[in-house]
Amino acid sequence: MDPAMTSKALVPTSKTRSGELAKLEPLVERVRELVEDAKASNTKTAYAADWARFAVWCEAHGLEPLPPAAETVATHLAGLAEEGMKVSTIERALAGIQFHFRKQGHDWETPKVVREMLKGLRRKLGVRRDKKAPAKDTVLRAMVATLGVDLAGLRNRAILTLGWTGAFRRSEVVSLDVEDIQYVPEGLIALLRKSKTDQEREGVEKGIPFMEDKALCPVRSLQTWLKAAEITHGPLFRAVTAKGRVREARLSDRSVADFVKQAAKAAGFDPAIFSGHSLRAGFITTAKENGADEGDIMRQSGHKSVTVFRGYVRHGNLFTRNAAKGLL
Numbered sequence: 001m002d003p004a005m006t007s008k009a010l011v012p013t014s015k016t017r018s019g020e021l022a023k024l025e026p027l028v029e030r031v032r033e034l035v036e037d038a039k040a041s042n043t044k045t046a047y048a049a050d051w052a053r054f055a056v057w058c059e060a061h062g063l064e065p066l067p068p069a070a071e072t073v074a075t076h077l078a079g080l081a082e083e084g085m086k087v088s089t090i091e092r093a094l095a096g097i098q099f100h101f102r103k104q105g106h107d108w109e110t111p112k113v114v115r116e117m118l119k120g121l122r123r124k125l126g127v128r129r130d131k132k133a134p135a136k137d138t139v140l141r142a143m144v145a146t147l148g149v150d151l152a153g154l155r156n157r158a159i160l161t162l163g164w165t166g167a168f169r170r171s172e173v174v175s176l177d178v179e180d181i182q183y184v185p186e187g188l189i190a191l192l193r194k195s196k197t198d199q200e201r202e203g204v205e206k207g208i209p210f211m212e213d214k215a216l217c218p219v220r221s222l223q224t225w226l227k228a229a230e231i232t233h234g235p236l237f238r239a240v241t242a243k244g245r246v247r248e249a250r251l252s253d254r255s256v257a258d259f260v261k262q263a264a265k266a267a268g269f270d271p272a273i274f275s276g277h278s279l280r281a282g283f284i285t286t287a288k289e290n291g292a293d294e295g296d297i298m299r300q301s302g303h304k305s306v307t308v309f310r311g312y313v314r315h316g317n318l319f320t321r322n323a324a325k326g327l328l
Helices: 003-010 014-037 041-060 070-082 087-103 112-125 137-145 151-165 170-175 218-229 253-266 277-289 294-301 306-320
Strands: 181-184 187-192 204-209 238-240 246-250
Touching (some): 041 070, 041 087, 070 087, 137 253, 151 218, 151 253, 170 253, 187 218, 253 277
Antiparallel strands (some): 187 204, 238 246
């Protein structure tokens, strides 16, 4: 055989390479799907909105969103600051734009001009977040005391007490199904099939103990609600019509925030400073003030970051560990 012929046979032609790439296309598509799944649905929704806003802005100013241009991105973010957006929101917008760049195959790292611009915004605007007040144990007690014994009242009592004791995020509370609850002698075990800190969906179990005060006991409150609503399977928490009929559909996480605000207002507090997150923050703050171990609190709250967790603790210690306390 001619050596030249042999060497040519060993060298893949453009046609051969195209054929091999075509075979790999399903795998490439699967990689894209996995990249998509790696982002939580809420995050993906926010990123999509960030990109859409950037694209509209580019069109309005006669600019092209692709390929990536550092000056274009920096100018867009500066415009968001002029519109009154917080630094944290602007940083999230940048993450959404970056995510879309990379999804389109652009290996785009944050350029120096964008980093310097953000640094200037942080100095000018600050990075303090508008945190809601924690619903500590005394606040929770006052809120629960305002609830009636009708179906809506029983449901809200179960949501508030379970959300507080489990240090649940509002989205986690409404994600629970009857099948996720296991009753044990000590109380109940709630299985979170997915949470913000469990993106791999391995599932997280939380122990919810019986409480001495029956009015604040999440286990008894949940049992009472389920029995009264005749719920035996599916979503734990559902809408109740004005005529007292329990709907099949799951409550939205926004509903939890609304119930917290309503109960806070009824108890005489300013509803503007409370949110669904107040239950989680209230548990963490109260537990720390009562001397609970940080590791134990973080296990219940599901925190992975000590830094984020201690943000709650610092807020709770503003007065309990205040050097000015008792001086006058």
